[in-house]
Amino acid sequence: MLMCLLVLLLSYYAYYLDTTSEFSVRLYHQLKAAGVQDNIIFSPLSIAIALGMVELGAKGASLEEIRQVLGFNHLLPGVEFSLLQNLTSALSDDDTQYVIRFANSLFLQEGVTFNPEFLHLMRKYFRADVETVDFTESAAVAEQINSWVENHTESKIRELLSADDFSSVTRLTLVNAVYFRGSWKNQFRPENTRTFSFSKDDGSEVQTLMMYQQGDFYYGEFSDGSQEAGGVYQVLEMPYEGEDMSMMIVLPRQEVPLASLEPIIKAPLLEEWANNVKRQKVEVYLPRFKVEQKIDLRSTLQELGIKNIFTSDADLSAMTDGKDLYIGKAVQKAYLEVTEEGAEGAVGSGMIALTRTLVLYPQVMADHPFFFIIRNRRTGSILFMGRVMTPEVIEPNDQDFDSM
Template identity: 90%
Template sequence: MLILDVLSPLLLLSIVLPGYGCWAADIPEDTTAEFSVRLYHQLQVAGGQENIIFSPLSVAVAMGMVELGARGASLGEIRQAVGFSHLLPGVEFSLLQNLTAGLLDDGARYVIRLANSLFLQEGITFNPEFLHLMRKYFRADVETVDFSESAAVADQINTWVENHTESQIRELLSAEDFSSVTRLTLVNAIYFRGSWKNQFRPENTRTFSFSRDDGSEVQTLMMYQQGDFSYGEFSDGSQEAGGVYQVLEMPYEGEDMSMMIVLPRQEVPLATLEPIIKASLLEEWANNVKRQKVEVYLPRFKVEQKIDLRSTLQELGIKKIFTSDADLSAMTDGKDLYIGKAVQKAYLEVTEEGAEGAVGSGMIALTRTLVLYPQVMADHPFFFVIRSRKTGSILFMGRVMTPEVIGLNDNDFDSM
């Protein structure tokens, strides 16, 4: 059974004193989708030839948590950047609440765990209404700690993180992330585990050459199957993306969740396609792929990334909450708080049979010379999203520039 584990991303927000360094179906489909794409483009600019993995949903939820404590211009910047400015004030909290509740369907064939926690400095009085709303909309746990005991606090939060990600994300924080001036830390964790509806057979996996955009090649384990999937070929009409590119949507068991893979032509670098990615295009892909039989060659891949979101969010217009001009007075009676750190860490692994999936040997895969159906040959960089098919909300977004690299062996496609 193919298992996909996505351990998201944790968004940590450490709030310090100034002067010191330190969705449901009700949600319009484009409410946070544009924010998601803008986040991706910022990471793309800074990412060079590296893999990317992050959770737009995790960022939106964490920003919602901060928004509950924000006022004035700080509040306005968050609402504008995330995509809530066209809504009546406060409506977004119910929308986020409904969205996350919709994902936690007891009858779902996948596993999603959303966990939010507040770690407060001992002796600091926080607004009871703020704490009440945090519990109401985000079901956030609230714990008090002494941030001056930085090593103990780091251990406590790291343990919380491990417990909510099946121990896949470890040592996210260190004692250096806290000091006596830290006042509040918000942590948001998302865990997703799903099995393909159409599963790959491990015995069809072979060593294969993956061509990177810099011209180099690496050896990876390529999975193969022929099955019925939603598939389409698209063109940007201007040749900017190299002409026609492929979109494949692969559902997980239950079909409420899916991974969408966007693959340029072999000779076209992914960087040529990335600029055209927009929220409206994501929806166009989802609405126009058609069910048909497709041959799929997909590498096993593992993507892990820790992102400093502070600069990224500032580039998107969320600036004041990171400066001494921040107005987070809905959290406390004073106006002496600002956000000192914003970090997200995500982990994604795709295999045939889970994180430790065995590779079969001795079997012969179908020959590539007998092309009876469209082929999706992901032997070069591709873009992907994992999304809810019911709401369109994007749990994870990223790209694979280099898949899992292995040494050469005899089980490859060279003789085919």
């Protein structure tokens, strides 16, 4: 009996990862359509957790839309909460060699009483905060929420909301932020970082700081079988310390714009990349980059099919006894900085013009736009997904640049 239960749970887990990968890719394509030449960074897992919190309080059509879009409708009701709980517990384990901070909270108008069972389940599955505020005091509420988010993301995510985001009719705000810090298993040596030209997809070039190393990484070359993605493209997976977390970089050929590769990005392809990269020695040229993005989850989720919870028809009556509650604001802000040490830390270095060396091993030259994923290699869950269209730009009038 116990073995049957274990097999069932594992099948649920595999199905959950498949459906959340599909959700992740759909989100990516939605954000891509909104900003043609912009960097993108978001956390699919963190959004799934936030929606799980809302799902706990939802009924009727509100509940069904969330389960449908997230792919939970084929699971037994409630199983997804245990899966999300297990994933976040594994990622946030104190024994890990990286830091992940999820900041998820519901802020509800004062005077509305929460259902005790809802509060119990929020603590059980998400360790989440549920707080009451007076939205009529919009400036004070914005300051309170922003301070809360800063405290939960080591001050990296600031000014998530403003007073203009609230009004006297606001009743419920969903806040979602995520922070990650990890060190590369194979760190880049700062003295090898040089200025380099990065070719943008619009044909222009910018100067950036390019890191370099030769090391053992997971690498593969793939083809979509046509010319849609420009033929062959490269996939590089670089583990962080401990090897549970890694960054996967997907790079088209130099002359192929990322926009030509993006249409082929589908959920099954993510799994194919992960299963087929092989450990080998690779020369890696990777720009330092910092990406930060605030997403209006309300409009994005509505485009994907989650609409009811944002209207007066919402049924969030499992949160409170009343049925007049709906979500007026839902935002996510994600931040990622990649340097020689890994994610988030910064290292200074001199700048000398970089020259290409004789190629002895496969070479990944990320001097043009690329797609990336930060994922847990053990569970397959995707913490971040995004793209770099423009890395950190070094201006010719910068003092460091002039000293080159």
